[in-house]
Amino acid sequence: MIRNFINRRHICTIFLSFSCFVFANAASEPKPLGRLVDLGGHRLHVNCTGRGMPTVIVENGLGDFSFDWALVQSGVSRMTRICTYDRAGYAWSDPGPKPRTFAQLNLELRDALSKLHERGPFVLVGHSYGGPVVRNFATIYPQEVAGMVLVDSAFEGQRVGIGGKKMIRLGDGAKGMKIPPPHEDMSEFDKRALPTEVKSSTPQQLRPMYKVLTPEEQQLQLWAESLPAIEDAEDNQREWSTEYFATWLTRSQAGTLKAIPLVVLTRAAGGYGEGEFEIPATQLEKERKEGQAKLALLSTNSKQIIISCGHNMELEAPSDVSAAIREVVEAVRHRGRL
Numbered sequence: 001m002i003r004n005f006i007n008r009r010h011i012c013t014i015f016l017s018f019s020c021f022v023f024a025n026a027a028s029e030p031k032p033l034g035r036l037v038d039l040g041g042h043r044l045h046v047n048c049t050g051r052g053m054p055t056v057i058v059e060n061g062l063g064d065f066s067f068d069w070a071l072v073q074s075g076v077s078r079m080t081r082i083c084t085y086d087r088a089g090y091a092w093s094d095p096g097p098k099p100r101t102f103a104q105l106n107l108e109l110r111d112a113l114s115k116l117h118e119r120g121p122f123v124l125v126g127h128s129y130g131g132p133v134v135r136n137f138a139t140i141y142p143q144e145v146a147g148m149v150l151v152d153s154a155f156e157g158q159r160v161g162i163g164g165k166k167m168i169r170l171g172d173g174a175k176g177m178k179i180p181p182p183h184e185d186m187s188e189f190d191k192r193a194l195p196t197e198v199k200s201s202t203p204q205q206l207r208p209m210y211k212v213l214t215p216e217e218q219q220l221q222l223w224a225e226s227l228p229a230i231e232d233a234e235d236n237q238r239e240w241s242t243e244y245f246a247t248w249l250t251r252s253q254a255g256t257l258k259a260i261p262l263v264v265l266t267r268a269a270g271g272y273g274e275g276e277f278e279i280p281a282t283q284l285e286k287e288r289k290e291g292q293a294k295l296a297l298l299s300t301n302s303k304q305i306i307i308s309c310g311h312n313m314e315l316e317a318p319s320d321v322s323a324a325i326r327e328v329v330e331a332v333r334h335r336g337r338l
Contacts, residue, residue: 020072037112041186050077061102061128071318100236102136107182121146127209147261156245174246254297261331262302266292
């Protein structure tokens with residue numbers, strides 16, 4: 001559910017059938033699936049597979065990791081190159097400079113891709129929170145973006161739960177803070193001591209959707225969720241994302257992506273329960289559908305596809321996500337319309 005944009009921690013529902021474990025310190029940290037790119041004081045984990053152009057770049061949702069996209073990455077890598085990565089403070093990636101603005105995330109990703117000699121322009125894939133992040137990337141670096149896929153993306157004005165029945169709109173509560181220039185150098189404030197202990201020494205549980213991953217990938221999920229830096233990174237990301245959403249709400253965003261191929265993947269039902277929130281479920285569903293439809297207006301070369309699945313499409317409908325990416329890749333290759 002998109003409410004994970006605010007409340008990231010998953011509600012655990014089942015025990016894994018195999019023996020779960022949590023890596024307790026750096027000495028037992030699992031080997032990175034990709035490469036650790038030194039950005040000058042902090043490293044970013046990037047995992048690229050496959051061959052071909054354009055290269056596909058995936059931006060995760062809050063609380064999600066590069067390996068959550070294993071099924072999609074496997075499928076897409078058969079037709080072109082694809083890179084998944086972990087934002088600073090996630091999984092193998094070191095905590096990064098603050099504040100964690102969209103521009104900061106964009107700079108780190110761009111610099112990492114450059115150091116890996118990954119050539120654009122890219123097809124950007126943004127899931128949930130990652131949706132607005134890639135939209136901002138396209139605004140800052142338009143010459144490096146050839147196409148885009150938004151996977152049940154968050155959008156400005158969207159209502160999200162904040163505990164109990166309370167909700168806020170993405171963009172509410174903005175303080176009007178000026179977005180500072182992004183930077184790679186780590187200040188003394190950035191280097192301040194972070195907790196080094198994992199969150200729990202007891203076996204964790206995972207939601208059923210992770211059962212589609214291999215046992216090794218499920219164990220990586222347990223390990224990554226237990227790391228101490230992610231909560232700090234996410235709190236800062238949420239705070240600064242509000243400023244972007246508030247700005248976008250002040251004027252129409254239609255056409256801001258010009259005519260790049262854009263596919264918007266939207267789940268068929270939001271899953272709001274009657275009486276679950278202070279806003280009626282019918283109103284929430286109406287607003288959700290309207291907001292998703294507006295995402296398709298970001299480009300004059302776009303289409304919206306409705307999928308019967310939950311919010312985490314990369315796990316619940318990987319073939320549909322892969323097909324959407326393929327469609328955009330082909331449109332880029334042949335300079336055609338969707």
